[in-house]
Amino acid sequence: MKKAIFLLIGVIVVLFSLSVVFIPWMRLILYVIYSPLNEETNFLVLGLDKDIQGTRRTDVIMFVSVNSKSKEIRITSVPRDLIINGKKINSYYQRNGLENLIGLIEGFFGKKVDRYVIVDYDVIKIIGDEIGPIEVYVNQPMKYTDYSQNLVINFEPGLHKLYGEELLAFMRFRKDYNGDLGRIERQKYIIEQLLKTALKKDIFTLSRTFKKVFDLTETNVKTSELVFLAVNFRDRFNLKGISFPVEYDVDGNIYPGDMKQLKEKYSQNVQDKENEYVFYIVNNTEYQTRIYNVNLYYMWKAAGVIPEAIFFLDKKIWNYPNDLVYILNEKVSIESVKKIVKTVHPKRNFVIKYAKDDLEGYYKLIDLLTSSRNYIDFPVDFIVILH
CATH class of the missing domain: 3.30.70 (Alpha-Beta Plaits)
Known part of the structure; x- marks a missing residue:
């Protein structure tokens, strides 16, 4: 199964993993200092856009369930345009705070959020500049301008080699007929391309990138727990994407769909699917x-x-x-x-x-x-x- 993982944890795991591979004497140290996580640990990953007149919205909302025994990672992106109490969920964090957003997410998935990770969108620019260029394929014209966020998107169909600023623009585009759901797919695609490129870089580049990324991160994940993830998932892991169920009204607005179905998918017993095909x-x-x-x-x-x-x-x-x-x-x-x-x-x-x-x-x-x-x-x- 392809090695693609969520916005921040994936990058951190890769960086730590490569340090373990390329610096053998670090293995003994890492095994001593890591803090084991529970068999199942659930993460809430938030990606914040730029601060506009005191307002910061969550352009990325991901629920990630990590099973350290089966090596399975389940991930669901929550559409940022999802309507909750008459307003889009991307403003929920700003209006109600992290604790209430966590409560909302726990209600959706029927699972406790154990850890949270909040990153600035500049993280993508930093990673793109440090390890780029990143090859992406554009299958349709992408044009959009937002002067309030200093955002200009202009891509023609074809293969592109992108660095930080352009990479972030590609990832944020949502002015096509798929809207926010289309952007979710592009986010998954970009994360996969970043990981593929990172695996080809030397340890010094990766270490420098890791430090810059971590400086822009707010989290209650301990460094020793990140080491545990790196050690435990170094050899293999299975990534399972689970769609967030939605419903549409006549105006095209998005509302939560069958949450019972979503909870069932996350409550199923995790089995090692190493020999199965998806x-x-x-x-x-x-x-x-x-x-x-x-x-x-x-x-x-x-x-x-x-x-x-x-x-x-x-x-x-x-x-x-x-x-x-x-x-x-x-x-x-x-x-x-x-x-x-x-x-x-x-x-x-x-x-x-x-x-x-x-x-x-x-x-x-x-x-x-x-x-x-x-x-x-x-x-x-x-x-x-x-x-």
């Missing part, structure tokens, strides 16, 4: 019916693999000439995926490729899915498109 199926066939999708589900279940979801995609807007599989996890081989899909669909001829080898086609697919409000919880191992 994947989605896109029904791009002429049979755009619920019954057909149900039959697909049971076909795959009978083969011992269960998709996270099966989406409809009309052939009028996507008409690839073959059945297709995009592999997102580079640790998953084409042969292993071929064996799975041939077991379920022996008569179909699949084109199987890594998404990185066809970014234009892959991003077009994701764009079409999100425009139809079909959202994928990343990271995933592969996506199957049935033509």
